[in-house]
Amino acid sequence: MGDSEKRLVWLARAGDREAFSELVSLFESKVYRAAYALTGNEQDAEDLSQKTFVSAYGAIGRFRGKSSFFTWLYRILLNNFNTWLRKKRRAVEVVGDDGCSRLAADSAGSSPSHWQLASERETVDRVYKAISSLPHEQRMVIVMRCLEDMTYREIAEAMSCSIGTVKSRIHAARLSLRQMLLQESGFHAPADEGEHDKRPEGTQRAPGGGGTSMQ
């Protein structure tokens, strides 16, 4: 947590509405993205995000600063998401076929050739559909890890569970994803955006560096 973020949190805890408003603008995109990934539609994502910030405003006096503010927000988001799930009383099919295709088509990046673009769109579509089909606890950990780059410890704090549970959920989610994608022939990973190469992160990072170690 940066100094300016800490200062804003401290001011917001003291009742400064302006500081809380700044915090909302700092985190609204991240919270909204996570809510979108969990609910799969714009309206529910907006409602869930708004509810998250309103709950955070009411509970900020109880924020002790043991975790980052975003992790704390994420925990509130997940609690609200679970309530939302219970209210819906149905298994959440995050995005239907049409929606998924639309999302994938809308979000395809610029690629050098049309055939490559089409191929990558298709792959993004398939992978996203597979992620959407995961049980919601596995989907949550995959979203937190892959979209927000949260460490296992941060995920454990947000989900109020142990690091070991996070580890097994992430592993199970990846195995399920692979299984689902292998069932469809011709799976190839979408072209990377240059953020990382194909080597495992464990071999990229210095020993013990980056993220939280665990047994």
Add this chain to the structure above:
Amino acid sequence: MKCRKVRDNLSAYADGELRLRLRRRVETHLAACENCATELSRLVEITDAAKTSLRRVFSDKAPRSNFRERVMQATEPVRVRRPILVTAGKLAAAAVTIALASGLVVGGVQELRFRGERAAFRQKDAEQRRALVLATADSKRASAQLRKAEARLSKVETQLRLATAIRKKDDRLVEEGPSRRPRSWPPMLSSLQMPGADSLLKNGLF
């Protein structure tokens, strides 16, 4: 390390979330086991695919532009407007209330004053009690010292009386002549066990 245990840890290994010791054991195994190394590369591939997919899908997703305003509006405290008392009956009730309240205020002020006086009195009383206790303790200590001194004096007087009796007896012996004098001289001073007896003997007081 067995393949099963290595595979349970492969995701955490790929995420750089294993502790150094376990990571080295996994690496040692991976260097020797082609199947586990292949499994790792598949996991890395699926992880990268999930990252790329999620980031592309959500890269341009953002809430509507007035999101912050709506949140802040939703967190505003609710103001409840109360109707103003306008009728005569209500005004009368208000007047009675005010009168009672003012009486209560006067009474309250007086009560506060008496409470203050009572507190001051209690404090003074407590100080006097403390001084008395201290004086009593001093007095007891002084009495004990006095009793001890009297006992010491009584003992010394007894010893003095004994010494005087011995001296008189010796005087008599001297007057009667050397043949009657006992062999040891002085015969009983050693039995006196009197403080300062040696100095008394040296100075010729006995």
